[in-house]
Amino acid sequence: MMHRKVVLRVVSKFLIPPILVFALYVQFHGDFGPGGGFQAGVIFGAAFILYAILFGVETVKKVLPPWVTRLLLVVGVLTYGLCGVAGLLLGGNYLDYNVLAHDPLHGQHYGILIVEAGVGITVAAAMITIFNVFAGQTGED
Template structure:
């Protein structure tokens, strides 16, 4: 897509906004619609849009595929890690109430971390999928 001047300029303006919106959806999921899954997909869409317009090879230079593979595992580990942490603090697996002095604060911390884990896994897996399906040039 070397010659699509309009697409290139519009996307340059849109991609940061898409990513900002993804972060908003991620961390505002407690109060409005959204959460880790949606945020992860939207964040990955930012990468995918970049890859569609500037080429997959350039996206590979920006977003390292092996880093994405590690991050997708890290997200699941983070989620399960919260469960283990709550067990170590004397509660059941994934019982966030024991993570802080105040049960409600503990719930908030737990939800924030696991949503981040979900977002990490979803965003990196979507990027991996795009890399796998994109036509090699």
């Protein structure tokens, strides 16, 4: 049904992997430059959305079935939350990263890394979920 958009499809096929890489870059570069879990998640999600726009939602669902996105949604949120709990169990307050490693600075680093990962996963999963739901509404009128 999208035969005439061959160019678009080919271009995007080439584009999507770099976008994903870029997303990962943004994810882990957040400590130094602008970026972080949230932006990365959005970009990551955007890649899939782009894919879905061009190749159809069903194709995306084959790659990333709904239960996976749902699972990721929860995993992301819980990663963040449980990282805080870890701080709590290790003798600090909730979300205290200093206690995560022997050196507080390292602890902070780990903490932020984990937390950002959680944010990234959640946001990407959320974006994909929301889009999928909207896209799955077709045929109503």
